Amino acid sequence: MSLNKRKWFGLFVATLIVVFSFTSSFQSFVNFPKEIRMFESAIKQLKLALPLSVIVSSSNPEILEVNGHQDEFKANLSYPLTVKPKKDGNTKVSVKLFGVIPFKSLDVNVMKDIKVIPGGQTIGVKLKSAGIMVVGHHVIQQENGVTVSPAEKAGIRAGDLIIKIGNKKIKDVTEVAEIVNKMGKKKEEIVLDIVRNREKIKVKVNPLYDKKAQLYRLGLYIRDSAAGVGTLTFYDPVNHNYGALGHVITDMDTQEPIIVGDGQILYSNVTSIDKGISGKPGEKRAIFVDEDHVIGNISKNTPFGIFGKMDQQPINGVINQSIPIAFPEEVKEGPAEILTVIEGQKVEKFKIEIINVVPQKYPATKGMIIKVTDPKLLEKTGGIVQGMSGSPIIQDGKLVGAVTHVFVNDPTSGYGSFIEWMIRDAGMLDDEKLKAS
Secondary structure, rough: OOHHHHHHHHHHHHHHHHHHHHHHHHHHHHHHHOOEEEEOOOEEEOOOOOOOEEEEEEEOOOOOOEEOOOOOEEEEEOOOOOEEEOOOOEEEEEEEEEEOOOEEEEEEEEEEEOOEEOOOOOEEEEEEEEEEEEEOOOOOEOOOOOOOOOHHHHOOOOOEEEEEEEOOEEOOOHHHHHHHHHHOHHHHHHHEEEEEEEEEEEEEOOOEEOOOOEEEEEEEEEEEEEEEEEEEEEEEOOEEEEEEEOOOOEEEOOEEEEEEEEEEEEEEEEEEEOOOOOOOOOOEEEEEEOOOOOEEEEOOOOEEEEEEEEEEOOOOOOOOOOOOOHHHHHHHOEEEEEEEEOEEOOOOEEEEEEEEEEOOOOOOOOOOEEEEEHHHHHHHHHHHOOOOOOOEEEEEOOEEEEEEEEOOEEEEEEEEEEEHHHHHHHHOOHHHHHHHO
């Protein structure tokens, strides 16, 4: 073959390769996953779209069947491979050309079904910290006229959590003033046990006499609780677990996450809504219906919301039966719905669009960008407002996530987190099973 002909032949082959790379068959080959996770009741179709005859086998045949087979079988890759679990466990599906040449392999992790009842109800949140939160410093005016904050001088910082004064555990701010004044009168140095950045430290401080208040003080602003409203995301009717809010509760002054000591949730009634506009997020205004009617406790406050147990199944009037959850890799761009309250205690369904999905193999917030498209919700709220956090996101009959944040400059849009991370924090899915494909 002449040099010129070889050049034209090489160009022809290169052109064929480029053209083939844009075909659906090539894209299916490239995008064929190396591993998938499935629930027991799920069915997946895997497409290679290649005119090849292959041998398909499973390393653990009792875990699943492929195209109705549990044993080794011959398949034509022009048609999809249908994977249907039989029980939970792990197996490897191998695809071989001529029965001997490895072509593709797929690790399959089958898990027991997880189904929950989606929420949407507006809830009141009353959270008690696991100690006394330091939210700032103030100076003490002494009899000689000198002003100073002994606590700040001793190195106590805003965001610290005081768990002990001396050997006494402290859970209420009213205890602090009494103990400090008593020890100050005795001219005793106070040893504080503090949690800072998850580490326990001891700090020594000498209380000073405040001439104006006529008490011995440390020069601290402190708080032991927080309250507000949010939205219930899901309820597990089997174990009575719940998840809500979709984001962590922080102290309003320090912006530090509140470490839970105790907490309660109760039903809340939406009385009005401040509509969101560009540059100014809107807000649900709500009141606690009955502060004596506690519907659940709060045991955890994490980056993905609050979690605990509920005494009874909440009723939202829209979806009152359990539905499956979706893994992050199952969520796709396109239409979806949220459940939330915009008046009273009535849960309603509203249309949204999932604009962007951020692949996440490990727990992280802001997994998807959503946009409100429902005319009624846009008219009433302008889009996403404060208090809507935790509203469940439903797509194709599955609970896929929760509303978390609004875009300040575009209240029609915001972030959502994947439901898997909330399910994990609720203790319903093992960490080892969270490794997404």
